[in-house]
Amino acid sequence: MLLTVLSFALLIQTPQGAPRTIAIDEAFASQAHLKVGDRVTLSARPDTPADSAEVVIVGAIARRGADPSEVARGDYVVRMHLDQLQRIAGYGDRVDRFAIATRPSADVGRTLEQINHVAFGFRAYRSKDIAVETSRTFQVVSRFHRAIGIITIVASSIFLLCIMVLKVEERRRDIAALRLMGISRLSVVRSIVIEAGLVAVLGSVLGIVIGWVVSLVVNWHYQALYRTPLYFSIITPSIVAFAVALSLVLGIGAGLVASARLARTPPLALFGR
Amino acid sequence: MTAPSGASVGAVRDVPTARASIVSLSDVHRDYPIGAELVHALRGVSLEVERGDYVSIVGPSGCGKSTLLNLVGVIDQPTSGTVAIAGKRVDAMTDREATSFRLHNIGFVFQRFYLMPTLSALENVELPMAEAKVSARERNARAAKLLEYVGLGARQHHRPSELSGGEQQRVAIARALANRPALMLADEPTGERDAKTGAEIIALFRQLNADGTTMIVVTHDEDLANAARRKIHMRDGRIVQE
Ligand SMILES: Nc1ncnc2c1ncn2[C@@H]1O[C@H](COP(=O)(O)OP(=O)(O)O)[C@@H](O)[C@H]1O
Ligand SMILES: [Mg+2]
Numbered sequence: 001m002l003l004t005v006l007s008f009a010l011l012i013q014t015p016q017g018a019p020r021t022i023a024i025d026e027a028f029a030s031q032a033h034l035k036v037g038d039r040v041t042l043s044a045r046p047d048t049p050a051d052s053a054e055v056v057i058v059g060a061i062a063r064r065g066a067d068p069s070e071v072a073r074g075d076y077v078v079r080m081h082l083d084q085l086q087r088i089a090g091y092g093d094r095v096d097r098f099a100i101a102t103r104p105s106a107d108v109g110r111t112l113e114q115i116n117h118v119a120f121g122f123r124a125y126r127s128k129d130i131a132v133e134t135s136r137t138f139q140v141v142s143r144f145h146r147a148i149g150i151i152t153i154v155a156s157s158i159f160l161l162c163i164m165v166l167k168v169e170e171r172r173r174d175i176a177a178l179r180l181m182g183i184s185r186l187s188v189v190r191s192i193v194i195e196a197g198l199v200a201v202l203g204s205v206l207g208i209v210i211g212w213v214v215s216l217v218v219n220w221h222y223q224a225l226y227r228t229p230l231y232f233s234i235i236t237p238s239i240v241a242f243a244v245a246l247s248l249v250l251g252i253g254a255g256l257v258a259s260a261r262l263a264r265t266p267p268l269a270l271f272g273r
Numbered sequence: 274m275t276a277p278s279g280a281s282v283g284a285v286r287d288v289p290t291a292r293a294s295i296v297s298l299s300d301v302h303r304d305y306p307i308g309a310e311l312v313h314a315l316r317g318v319s320l321e322v323e324r325g326d327y328v329s330i331v332g333p334s335g336c337g338k339s340t341l342l343n344l345v346g347v348i349d350q351p352t353s354g355t356v357a358i359a360g361k362r363v364d365a366m367t368d369r370e371a372t373s374f375r376l377h378n379i380g381f382v383f384q385r386f387y388l389m390p391t392l393s394a395l396e397n398v399e400l401p402m403a404e405a406k407v408s409a410r411e412r413n414a415r416a417a418k419l420l421e422y423v424g425l426g427a428r429q430h431h432r433p434s435e436l437s438g439g440e441q442q443r444v445a446i447a448r449a450l451a452n453r454p455a456l457m458l459a460d461e462p463t464g465e466r467d468a469k470t471g472a473e474i475i476a477l478f479r480q481l482n483a484d485g486t487t488m489i490v491v492t493h494d495e496d497l498a499n500a501a502r503r504k505i506h507m508r509d510g511r512i513v514q515e
Contacts, residue, residue, distance in 0.1 A: 173385075173387055174387055174389060174390075176387070177383070177387030178389075178400075179372065180346075180348055180375065180381055181375065181376065181381065181400070181401050181404075181448070181449075182372050182373065182374075182375035182376025182377070182379070182401060182404065182405075182452075183372070183376070183400070183401070183404050184369070184372050184373070184376075184404065185368070185372070187404055266368075267348055268343065268348055268349055
């Protein structure tokens with residue numbers, strides 16, 4: 001069986017002979033209102049005479065694979081027997097591309113070498129390398145996303161620092177009173193930093209929960225829209241770790257900067273007389 | 274007397290000193306530079322306060338009362354002259370020494386109370402004890418006792434926002450007493466407060482003094498000033514009359 005993408009004209013037909021089966025993809029099935037067991041006529045062109053068209057039965061409806069390159073495609077995919085395809089297409093016994101699955105234990109590098117050595121006219125690539133080639137667009141898009149992410153993080157860090165300084169500034173008099181009571185600078189800074197750290201942890205937990213919910217909604221929506229099992233948004237442990245670490249560093253850093261500023265000021269000056 | 278710089282700063286209440294004075298100021302000047310000018314807030318103040326005394330300081334606004342109290346409270350340093358508290362020179366302490374000295378020896382009460390808004394009355398009183406590394410159990414017991422002492426036994430777990438102004442001031446007084454200071458300083462403690470609250474504070478201070486705490490109170494309030502055993506008048510940065 002060969003996977004090929006073609007444009008087909010379609011006609012619902014009456015039974016004749018013993019038709020063979022084809023498999024069509026889910027999106028196609030739902031748009032053409034086809035179900036398993038339906039008879040269809042296949043031909044390479046809309047104006048093909050009825051006697052050279054093939055009558056087939058829809059034998060299976062295939063779900064789409066988790067292939068990013070398929071997601072946005074408007075094409076319909078039909079799988080059929082190779083000889084039938086050749087007959088309809090009027091296209092000889094030729095194959096452009098085929099895939100070889102290897103066992104997990106196989107040495108892919110050596111296999112590639114061997115194929116490339118013996119198979120004249122073919123060139124074997126790792127699927128990974130092909131994926132890289134075919135996903136250049138995705139890479140550009142994801143680099144763009146990363147840039148947006150970095151800008152967002154930088155901007156919000158500055159925002160956070162300002163908020164923190166303002167929030168701590170609001171407590172000038174409280175801090176002054178603490179210092180006058182005999183609470184040391186270290187204790188003042190420590191308590192503010194601990195508070196900032198707790199807020200940061202709480203914030204990142206909240207952020208992760210919100211992110212997780214949003215990502216569920218995004219996946220649910222786009223998986224339905226594109227009829228694909230592909231995940232559009234994922235939250236990995238490394239993303240979670242990064243988010244928590246970043247917010248801790250930012251929160252504690254901002255708390256330190258803000259509280260150290262005030263703790264350095266003599267308590268009487270904090271009261272602003 | 275020489276400044277014992279670098280010496281450890283501990284509680285002085287039970288340390289007997291050569292003199293009976295707990296506060297000893299000698300020819301103290303305090304100038305504030307305002308631009309190129311100097312404001313002479315104190316112009317040669319000498320003062321001795323005995324242990325267990327109750328002193329009020331009165332005088333027109335701007336005569337240097339708060340400046341004097343801040344020097345005695347080790348939150349400010351004189352331009353010249355010496356300040357000794359409980360026999361210890363405090364006029365040239367480092368910030369760290371001064372902070373620790375205040376924690377263990379001095380209780381402050383201000384016009385405004387500056388309680389921590391997120392902490393309960395009890396926790397506010399426990400705060401200076403926590404800083405002084407008093408165990409949690411003792412902290413709790415002592416803070417409860419202090420709140421009872423100021424008449425807020427039933428309000429221990431209220432936040433400052435749930436207390437009246439007078440009640441908040443009493444929490445602040447309990448907090449000032451947390452580490453059993455030998456010296457209690459109050460700057461306009463009844464200012465902005467109604468007569469009933471004023472009377473409560475006067476009674477509380479009297480009780481405190483009767484129980485052995487040395488009190489120095491700066492006030493405009495005639496009744497509060499007259500409650501003291503000793504009344505000091507200031508004018509223009511000087512003590513003019515006792
Ligand atoms: N931090 C300061 N900077 C400049 N001048 C000050 C400062 N603190 C007090 N002064 C001045 O010193 C004088 C005495 O002030 P203060 O001790 O607060 O007076 P009182 O408490 O008796 O009203 C006033 O003239 C006041 O303006
Ligand atoms: Mg004043």
